[in-house]
Amino acid sequence: MFQVPTKxxxxxxxxxxxxxxxxxxxAKIAEAQMISPKYLEGILNQLKLAGIVTSDRGRSGxxxxxxxxxxxxxxxxxxxTEGAIRPVDCVDNRSVCVMGATCIPxxxxxxxxxxxxxxxxSVTLKDLAGDTFVQIGxx
Amino acid sequence: MFQVPTKxxxxxxxxxxxxxxxxxxxAKIAEAQMISPKYLEGILNQLKLAGIVTSDRGRSGxxxxxxxxxxxxxxxxxxxTEGAIRPVDCVDNRSVCVMGATCIPxxxxxxxxxxxxxxxxSVTLKDLAGDTFVQIGxx
DNA sequence: CGATATTCCTATTATTCCGATAGGAATTGG
DNA sequence: CCAATTCCTATCGGAATAATAGGAATATCG
Ligand code: FES
Ligand code: FES
Numbered sequence: 001m002f003q004v005p006t007k008x009x010x011x012x013x014x015x016x017x018x019x020x021x022x023x024x025x026x027a028k029i030a031e032a033q034m035i036s037p038k039y040l041e042g043i044l045n046q047l048k049l050a051g052i053v054t055s056d057r058g059r060s061g062x063x064x065x066x067x068x069x070x071x072x073x074x075x076x077x078x079x080x081t082e083g084a085i086r087p088v089d090c091v092d093n094r095s096v097c098v099m100g101a102t103c104i105p106x107x108x109x110x111x112x113x114x115x116x117x118x119x120x121x122s123v124t125l126k127d128l129a130g131d132t133f134v135q136i137g138x139x
Numbered sequence: 140m141f142q143v144p145t146k147x148x149x150x151x152x153x154x155x156x157x158x159x160x161x162x163x164x165x166a167k168i169a170e171a172q173m174i175s176p177k178y179l180e181g182i183l184n185q186l187k188l189a190g191i192v193t194s195d196r197g198r199s200g201x202x203x204x205x206x207x208x209x210x211x212x213x214x215x216x217x218x219x220t221e222g223a224i225r226p227v228d229c230v231d232n233r234s235v236c237v238m239g240a241t242c243i244p245x246x247x248x249x250x251x252x253x254x255x256x257x258x259x260x261s262v263t264l265k266d267l268a269g270d271t272f273v274q275i276g277x278x
Numbered sequence: 279c280g281a282t283a284t285t286c287c288t289a290t291t292a293t294t295c296c297g298a299t300a301g302g303a304a305t306t307g308g
Numbered sequence: 309c310c311a312a313t314t315c316c317t318a319t320c321g322g323a324a325t326a327a328t329a330g331g332a333a334t335a336t337c338g
Contacts, residue, residue: 001147001221001224001225002141002224002252002255004140004248004251005140005295005296005297006296006297007296007297008140009227012244013238013244016243016244025313025314026313027313033238036297036298036299038299039297039298039299042315042316045314045316048314055313055314055315056306056314057304057305057306057312057313058304058305058306058313059306059307059308059310059311060307060312060313061306061307061312061313061314062313062314063314078140079140083140084140085140085141086140086141086142087141088142088143088148104155104267105148105152105155108151108262109143112258115255115257116141116251116255118254119250119251119254120251123247128244144324145325145326164284164285165285175327178326178327178328180285180286181286181287183285184285184286184287187285187286194286195285195334196284196285196286196333196334196335197283197285197334197335197336198281198282198284198334198336199284199337200283200284200336201284
């Protein structure tokens with residue numbers, strides 16, 4: 001359960017790479033991180049649209065972080081690659097629930113979403129890439 | 140992201156139903172909870188194997204909770220339908236990581252798993268269904 | 279007993295999502 | 309111009325999920 005798609009795993013590996021290496025091309029990142037190169041291109045483009053990385057085209061182009069690594073929260077990365085955290089559709093839009101207004105499990109799903117959101121919001125790229133990472137989310 | 144399979148959503152709906160109605164057949168539960176009947180049969184069987192419900196065959200058979208609802212943690216339900224919480228394979232088995240021993244994101248994934256596990260462990264069926272035992276429309 | 283309602287078992291199909299690939303257009307530096 | 313790059317769009321294959329199908333085993337009741 002809660003298998004995280006490889007797309008998101010790749011995005012995170014690529015960002016860690018950029019945090020350490022400053023700037024690199026998609027092909028170089030793909031090789032170093034063992035990711036399908038063409039697939040990674042699309043992922044980096046999503047990260048760019050989300051304002052997490054910037055890119056330069058042309059001969060000596062490549063990608064770099066758009067902000068400092070402590071400003072990049074993991075929840076933003078996840079949302080860039082997969083959209084909002086939504087264990088079940090109804091957490092955003094109650095009307096999609098077949099059980100109607102009296103639906104009992106809804107609070108439970110919202111609680112789960114909150115738990116995940118809170119954790120992902122609490123960790124930044126710097127926490128991963130630096131040696132200062134501490135495990136948050138467990139109190 | 141983190142879309143929860145319908146199987147698990149159905150399992151929870153079915154358990155809420157049983158918590159309120161004490162005993163019912165798969166067909167009745169399916170109708171009340173708007174779940175494909177044959178699909179639900181298989182799900183209830185998984186819950187039985189996990190010791191969450193019990194069943195009686197034959198003419199006036201059906202399913203009932205195997206324990207009181209406060210003893211049924213949601214993490215047990217999720218594990219019964221989907222197996223262990225494992226955002227990425229490496230949280231259980233480090234050797235599957237292509238990046239080897241120096242893998243940086245691993246602590247992050249373990250933290251995510253922990254956040255989800257902790258939440259699911261903290262909620263019981265009773266928390267969802269409430270403690271008032273109500274008989275829903277006797278047939 | 280015999281009819282019926284149920285769980286239980288196994289196999290198959292349908293659907294959806296994901297990962298990856300393909301080919302090339304646009305851009306830029308040298 | 310040329311080469312390296314990002315960027316765009318389309319498609320394919322495979323895996324996982326959801327659902328269906330048919331029936332065997334079991335129990336109840338009249
Ligand atoms: S409102 Fe979410 S399952 Fe009903
Ligand atoms: S050990 Fe998990 S991604 Fe490397």
